Amino acid sequence: MFCTSCGAQAGAGSAFCSQCGKPLAAAQPAVSLDKAGSQPMWRPGQMDEEMPDGVKGWSWGAFLLNWIWAIGNRTWIGLLAIIPYVGFLVAIWLGFKGREMAWRAGGWQNLDHFNRVQKNWSRWGVGIVLALFIFGIVSAVLIPAHMADERTTVADGTPYDDFDDILPATPGTRLERGRFNSAAVPLSASLNTSAGILKRTKGADGNYRMTVSGTPLFKGEDAQWQFPVRSFNQSNGREAILMASSGGRGNSCDTLFFFLLVDADRVSNTPLFGTCAAQGRYRQRGDTIALELPKTGGVSQILLRNGEVIEDGRTITLDKLNDPAR
Template identity: 55%
Template sequence: MFCSHCGAPMAPDAAACTVCGKAVAIVALPAVNLDKPFSPTPGASADIPDGVKGWSWGAFFLNWIWAIGNRSWIGLIALVPYVGWIMVFWLGFKGREMAWKNKQWDSLEHFNRVQRKWSQWGVGIMAVALIIGILGAIAAPAYQDYTTRERAVQRAADQAATTAPLAGGSILDSNADNLPTSLRTVAGLLERRTGADGTGALLLDGQALFTGEDAGWQFPLRSFTLASGNEAILIASSGGRGNSCETLFYFLLADAAGVTPTPLFGTCAAQGSIAQRGDTITIKLPDVNRASTIVLQNGVVRADGQVVSLTGLNDPSR
């Protein structure tokens, strides 16, 4: 022990310093308050003081987030499907008490200040979510109506594009009333006749071109003269396929030696547009949400850029 005035050594029980004669000052230590307003150890079973119990909007709205921030790990059950909503309400009722027990606080005022901020954030976030939900409920039907009208306008534009004639061309209609019954070609007279039994046939100089099932439904539409003097004759084939496909087309390539058919092509539509530029013949037919373009060039048929090859399914002689 040392004198607080001169620093000289002193006996522990001395009442005054033997060097300077100063009396030893007795300092009263403050009493330790053992009645703390907080639990000194997380999870301690101290009594819950007044002002802790009550409903927690922060724990209710932010549930598992609040549970992590307040070390109340049982609150993570709120993430479990079906049973999580039970824990959400439990957090609302008991959250403040769990937070008081599971985390150290400087004072009751400190505890309430922190929990008040949690509640403010929880209510604020929920209010924003509610406003967004209301605005979404109002905007969604309006947006749906807008997109429906836009699609209708686009469909109308697409339909107009498929029915508009090609530049320099004309309308193609296999159902027109003034279609020719015969055409004079370089290969001979091409005509359609109906027999006594009511069946039709496409004849070249009196001889039937085809005898297959489609033969009775074929008739000439138009002849196009090519630079070589030969012809490309557009033939419609309709009526024999049922309602699912109204009309298909093919060309008869005619020269002095006879005629050669191309494969059948088309979209099953009976109307479209057709144009000729040099030896290239272009047909545009409506298809689902678009237009299909068929081109005959050098005896080859291409549909939307792809060569149409002759198969058993598109052979007009069958």
């Protein structure tokens, strides 16, 4: 080492020149702060021209998870995906531009770190959407089947599919089945029965009533709301006519039913029954008629057997509340 002032040679490690006494200037090696092979952390605000290759591209995570992805990547404008109607358009925009916005938001160690995180977002997005799609298909198949299973029993535990079996099989009889709907077009306003012509007739007071050969069946408040729904032929020329009583019970119950039991000598009626539903299914074998009416949580079963009405296993007796003549 030589003194830069006087040129004299100085000893190694000396701080001052032995000839002139001036301090010796030691050469300091340049220090590099960059580590070999490392990439600088991306800083927010850098321009697109400085954006590295491999950042731009489609993002399934941003498209499928949109606002969730936006929160996780601090891309707050992506929260617009929550807004109805425009949300889908925002999701498409995030799919195209989301990676670039996430890169600008900063916080990435390097490009590899950024790509790993975005790839995980895409995997989660595809996985969740695929799981929801499969769940929707399975639900569409299983829920109707489950609802059908719930309808397989009526209130007294009789299997719905075995409903036909509760009707007694007698020689020479066959099972008839179908549907009825009192809200649809009712039976003809005039029916020729063994007791005479059953007809809905307008009275002097302007109200309609069911009459047999001109004689009103009932004169109570419910009479103006009654009309025939279906006629069932029975043995020895008798008939069982399913009647609806609609409107007379107020808005709380749309429809109740009863049977008119008609033969050549007399016309009688059963008590009112029903679940307030206007439609259902029927089965008939011989003189026994079975009805199914929907109700909350299942189906109600009504049997007409030997002139008696049995509702969900319980025989209904005529009283003031269920009398069609009231």
